[in-house]
Amino acid sequence: MIYIHVPFCKSFCTYCDFYSEIPGGGMFDSYTDQVCAEIRRRAAEMSDELKTLYFGGGTPSVLPLSHLTRILLTLEECGHGGPYTEFTLEANPEDIVEKGLPYVESLRQLGVNRMSMGIQSFDDVLLRWMNRRHSAEGAKEAFRLVRKAGFENVSIDLIFGLSNLSDEVWEKTIDQAVALGPEHISCYQLTVEGDNVLTMRLENGEYEEASEETCRHQYDILCRKMAVAGFHHYEISNFAQPGFEAVHNGGYWARRPYVGLGPSAHSFSGRGRSWNSATLEGYTLTSEALSLEDEKVETLMLALRTAKGIDGEFLLANCREEDVKRLIGQGALCQVGRRYRIPEDHFFVSDEIIRELV
Ligand code: SF4
Structure with missing residues (x-):
């Protein structure tokens, strides 16, 4: 499992806390040189046990194809080239529309077999408020181009948990996402943290956080x-059509080792992070056991x-029996065969449930 962080964005979204830079002045060259050097340096750490590659960001779709190709050739040179079981690239709709069909077709030719599109909303007023660069129509056009290029595994990212998101707009956004027919939808709850415009708006009294309710x-x-549309709610924030659950992210949740390359990328060796x-x-690497x-x-x-939940033996060996029994009694935990899971109607409060167990 390999993750590559592409730390570039053409502008910054109001809520974003990821590390990113506005590209310019040879930054792509310098970044690519450093990532290629890091691949060579850390090739021995990479395992092909679960052969996935994930370009995340930032905005990987701003990276020129020539630079992406250099990174892929370096992986190949070091014995970790494609084809990959899953090769995801995160893309913003405006890049897809601007670069057009030839760009998306080239991505396919380079081996990308899963596109993750940062759409966030299908409401133009909210998109502008978030400082996103695309419109709802632009997002739909980008999705059509991705399909036209032959991608059969496409994920859409949406955001909820905003105080200025009405039920009507939220329902319409979900409906429009579903109507496009993606194989996967990720929905993240907005959190106000870090040094960004939203934090500033909150401090200035220009934004009020959405209540828990x-x-x-x-x-x-x-x-x-999502249930009505036939999606499997397989992780708190993730929904998939059967057979399209994210393989790479699934590896994170199962604590499989992975190597993260590029500025601010995280890695897990199985024993340390x-x-x-x-x-x-x-950029430099810091490790912790x-x-x-x-x-x-x-x-x-x-x-x-x-x-999928957790293995029953592991749970009972590591948590107090009375806590497990109490949570089962409250409907916050249930047994499915040899495993225990948090039922979907308690996913929203999973942090509290997990806190009670540990
Ligand atoms: S949300 Fe994505 S596109 Fe927006 S600033 Fe953050 S990384 Fe960049």
Whole structure:
């Protein structure tokens, strides 16, 4: 499993807390040189046990094809080239529309077999408020181009949990996402954190965070509509048509080792975690070993986010029996064969449930 962080965005969304830079002045060259050098340096850490490649960001679709190709050739040169079981590239709609069909076709030829599109909303007023660069129509056009290029596995990202998102707009957004016919939809709840415009608006009294009740209500609408549309709610924030669950992200939740390359990328070796500093020039890697307690908490937290849940033996060996029994009694935990999971109607409060267990 390999993750490559592409830290470039043409502008910054109001809510975003990811590390990213506005590209210019040879930044693509310098970034690509450093990622290729990192691939060569860390090739021995990469395992092909689960052969996935994920370009995330930032906005990977701003990276020129020539630079993407250099990175892929370097992976090949180091014995970790394609084809990959799953090769995802995150893309913003405006890049797809601007670069057109030849760009998306080239991505396919390079081996990308899953596109993850950052659409966030189908409401133009909200999109402008978020400082997104695309319109609802632009997002639909981008989706059509991706399909035309032959992509059969497309994911759409949406955001909820905003105080200025009405039920009507949220329902319409979900309906429009479903109507496009994607294989996968990820929905993330907005959190106000970090040094960004939304934090500033909150501090200035220009924005009020959505209440817990509002967020829960929007999440309930989402769950209901996704079920009607035939999506499997296989992880708190993720819905898939049968057989299209994300393989790479599934590896994160199962705590499989992965190597993260590029500024601010995180890695997991199976025994410890490491992360690159969030700087474009000369980023460095910091590592930390995990204690047995850390491992236990991580395993529980990640597995209980999924519909598959956690192995019963592991749960009972690491949590107090009375807590498990109490949560089962409250309907916050249920047994499915040899495993335990948080039922979908309690996914929204999974953090509290997991806290009670650990
Ligand atoms: S949300 Fe995506 S496109 Fe927007 S600033 Fe963050 S990384 Fe860039």
